Amino acid sequence: MIKIEGLKKSYAGRPVLQGIDLTVEPGEFLVVLGPSGAGKSTLLRCINGLVQPDAGRTLIDGKVFDTKSKARGEQPVAMIFQHHNLVKRLSVLKNVLVGRMAGLSSILTMLQLFPKRDVEIAMEALARVELPHKANSRGDQLSGGEQQRVGIARALAQQPAVILCDEPVASLDPKTSRIVLGYLKAICKEKGIAVICNLHQVDYAVEFGERIVGLSGGKVVFDDTPDHLTAEIVHQIYPGLEDPGIGRVLKPRAAARQPILAPLVATATA
Numbered sequence: 001m002i003k004i005e006g007l008k009k010s011y012a013g014r015p016v017l018q019g020i021d022l023t024v025e026p027g028e029f030l031v032v033l034g035p036s037g038a039g040k041s042t043l044l045r046c047i048n049g050l051v052q053p054d055a056g057r058t059l060i061d062g063k064v065f066d067t068k069s070k071a072r073g074e075q076p077v078a079m080i081f082q083h084h085n086l087v088k089r090l091s092v093l094k095n096v097l098v099g100r101m102a103g104l105s106s107i108l109t110m111l112q113l114f115p116k117r118d119v120e121i122a123m124e125a126l127a128r129v130e131l132p133h134k135a136n137s138r139g140d141q142l143s144g145g146e147q148q149r150v151g152i153a154r155a156l157a158q159q160p161a162v163i164l165c166d167e168p169v170a171s172l173d174p175k176t177s178r179i180v181l182g183y184l185k186a187i188c189k190e191k192g193i194a195v196i197c198n199l200h201q202v203d204y205a206v207e208f209g210e211r212i213v214g215l216s217g218g219k220v221v222f223d224d225t226p227d228h229l230t231a232e233i234v235h236q237i238y239p240g241l242e243d244p245g246i247g248r249v250l251k252p253r254a255a256a257r258q259p260i261l262a263p264l265v266a267t268a269t270a
């Protein structure tokens with residue numbers, strides 16, 4: 001279980017996260033929505049131990065995880081990025097094995113020598129995203145969607161408790177985006193890995209998210225299942241958004257409901 005308690009972060013005196021509390025269960029697929037600058041990436045960086053919050057903490061299975069844990073090589077958190085972050089000149093298999101490096105001595109890492117068990121784990125992860133036949137291809141010989149599937153395999157090979165995804169389909173076409181999100185969700189369920197996924201696309205959030213968190217002005221302004229996400233709430237999460245079609249992706253039942261969090265309007269207009 002991932003427990004995020006009172007996370008606060010400011011840059012140059014400007015608050016970016018203003019006290020985030022979230023609990024995410026194993027195997028839960030949580031989507032974070034919010035406008036540019038809402039603090040979505042900062043939230044993931046704090047959870048991942050890349051950024052030290054000014055206040056608050058993240059507990060993973062009851063143990064604090066922060067920048068110090070990361071520096072010690074603890075790896076309960078895997079990350080998937082928008083631009084895949086593959087090493088293009090390395091083979092697909094070696095890219096996936098990057099997910100296993102934390103447990104290796106620096107000499108083995110330098111020589112790119114991997115224990116048989118790690119290679120097996122990496123191949124299993126590649127098989128899970130249906131790319132074992134690409135193991136010996138170079139990273140830059142794959143399409144964008146395939147590269148993102150390798151990114152998922154690399155995260156999976158790390159055997160994490162949580163996978164954080166920062167706009168993982170922002171540079172993919174709609175069909176490929178659905179394929180990639182489909183793999184992520186299936187893996188989340190099968191392996192009991194919590195997934196926290198930043199997205200900009202409300203339609204994908206509703207289609208794939210089991211739970212949606214709306215972030216605005218560094219605060220959680222919505223936290224519920226997709227069928228409770230109304231067009232009004234979407235407009236309040238994204239102030240000034242002019243997209244009359246947004247209501248079409250929301251279920252009629254949701255469209256009939258009222259916004260459920262009182263601070264929403266105040267935060268969105270602050």
Ligand SMILES: Nc1ncnc2c1ncn2[C@@H]1O[C@H](COP(=O)(O)OP(=O)(O)OP(=O)(O)O)[C@@H](O)[C@H]1O
Nearest residue numbers: 011012016034035036037038039040041042043200
């Ligand atoms: N290292 C940093 N130094 C200074 N300011 C930062 C830093 N990282 C983020 N910020 C600022 O914090 C705010 C939130 O940034 P963040 O990247 O978390 O937003 P976001 O919701 O992920 O936006 P986007 O959807 O555009 O990626 C922004 O105003 C950004 O400029």
